[in-house]
Amino acid sequence: MDSVLRAVAIYAVLLVVFRIAGKRALSQITTFDFVLILVIGEATQQALLGSDFSLTNAALVIVTLVGLDIGLSLLTSKLPGLKPWVEDVPLVIVEDGRMLKDRMAKSRVDEADILEEARRLQGLERLEQIKYAVLERNGGISIIPKP
Amino acid sequence: MPLQRVGELEIDHDLAFQRREWIMERIGWTAMLVIAVAGLLGLFGTGLLSAAEAQGEGNLLLRYGRFERFNAPAELAFTVPAEAASPDGTFGISISRDYLAAVQVEAITPEPADVAADGDWLTYTFASSTPGSITVVFHLEHDAIGPRQLLVRLGDGEPMAIGQFVYP
Numbered sequence: 001m002d003s004v005l006r007a008v009a010i011y012a013v014l015l016v017v018f019r020i021a022g023k024r025a026l027s028q029i030t031t032f033d034f035v036l037i038l039v040i041g042e043a044t045q046q047a048l049l050g051s052d053f054s055l056t057n058a059a060l061v062i063v064t065l066v067g068l069d070i071g072l073s074l075l076t077s078k079l080p081g082l083k084p085w086v087e088d089v090p091l092v093i094v095e096d097g098r099m100l101k102d103r104m105a106k107s108r109v110d111e112a113d114i115l116e117e118a119r120r121l122q123g124l125e126r127l128e129q130i131k132y133a134v135l136e137r138n139g140g141i142s143i144i145p146k147p
Numbered sequence: 148m149p150l151q152r153v154g155e156l157e158i159d160h161d162l163a164f165q166r167r168e169w170i171m172e173r174i175g176w177t178a179m180l181v182i183a184v185a186g187l188l189g190l191f192g193t194g195l196l197s198a199a200e201a202q203g204e205g206n207l208l209l210r211y212g213r214f215e216r217f218n219a220p221a222e223l224a225f226t227v228p229a230e231a232a233s234p235d236g237t238f239g240i241s242i243s244r245d246y247l248a249a250v251q252v253e254a255i256t257p258e259p260a261d262v263a264a265d266g267d268w269l270t271y272t273f274a275s276s277t278p279g280s281i282t283v284v285f286h287l288e289h290d291a292i293g294p295r296q297l298l299v300r301l302g303d304g305e306p307m308a309i310g311q312f313v314y315p
Contacts (some may be wrong), residue, residue: 009315020175050218089161092153106169132156134214144156 002050005058005092007064012047023088024108026140087137094133097146101128117141179271191314192216203307205231207240207308209299216314217292220253223285231301232275240283241268249291255286268300289313 009099018025026033048061074085093104094114114133118124122143132144150157189197197214208226215221225240232238237260244267259271275281290294292315300306 016175017179020172020179022172084161084164084168089164090158091160091165092156092158096154103165132154133157134158134160 003048003052004064006048006050007061008068010044011065011068014044019088019111020083022108023091023135023139024138025139059117080089090137091135092132093141094130097128097131099127109135109141114143118143118145158225189290190214192219199309201309203299203301204304205298205301207231207301207304207307209307209309211297211309211311213310214312214314215289215295217289219288221250221287221289223287223297225283225285225299226280227273227283228280229273229275229278231268233302236276237272237274238281239270239272239302241265241270241300241306242285243267243296244269246295246297248288249295250289252285252287254286257281 022114026037049057072086076086091103091107093107094101095107099111099114104114111127114130115124115127117140118127118130122145124130124143124145129145130143130145132142134142134144136142150159153160174298185191187300192212192214197212199211201209201211202219204211206228210222210224210226210300212221227238227240241274244264245268255271257273260274261272263270263272271283272280273283295311295313297309297311298306299309
């Protein structure tokens with residue numbers, strides 16, 4: 001009983017915290033983000049397993065976590081209104097070559113971030129070559145170049 | 148969210164939701180800050196707000212934590228004045244058995260000379276050879292979650308009641 005409740009509690013806490021943190025948080029933009037994710041995993045592990053290191057406990061926790069994830073995705077497909085709350089929505093930050101500064105500021109994205117993704121994904125050199133940029137739900141930026 | 152058109156882009160964005168999300172994010176950040184500060188101050192165990200002292204009959208001084216955590220090390224430190232010892236140099240600290248049922252006593256320093264059950268109480272008897280006050284520390288782990296009442300007494304004195312809260 002304990003393990004299932006622990007898994008549910010941790011799942012809920014992580015879901016809320018990472019939704020609050022926003023799209024850009026921990027999207028592995030820097031090495032440090034990656035390290036932070038590892039450390040969070042380490043901190044979570046103890047609370048999940050407690051002092052019970054049995055196979056049964058581990059299996060129970062894994063089944064609960066994956067089950068919750070499946071359950072939540074089923075629920076969001078049944079209730080479309082719930083989906084943005086759980087999975088976030090994408091956001092257009094460059095429209096027809098025009099940067100939408102207000103949206104960028106609120107989402108903590110700057111020109112340098114857009115240019116970085118433009119170089120990395122499309123080999124673009126300048127902002128004026130970008131037609132659309134979309135801040136995706138996972139925190140990545142998609143770039144659509146001008147033809 | 149149905150797909151929408153932004154220029155030539157087909158996308159399931161939702162600006163109304165996005166705005167609400169930004170507001171929620173800011174509220175959430177504030178909440179996280181408040182939680183971290185509260186944690187720093189000891190609202191979730193170990194810290195300024197948690198550390199407490201209680202003075203019982205016979206000048207028994209107890210230092211304890213108002214807020215403890217499930218399965219985490221906790222301490223009860225009793226300071227007993229020299230005059231509390233009986234002529235043979237022993238003194239007894241009794242703790243309610245209800246309380247002891249919900250904790251695991253990991254260690255007691257110094258070790259008691261004797262432990263005896265006495266109705267609702269468990270009495271730990273310590274031998275004191277040194278003049279002056281003596282401090283006895285109980286190292287525990289809480290096995291249950293929620294509010295807890297600790298009753299202690301020195302010898303046959305009036306019991307002193309202390310409230311604690313154990314976080315999951």
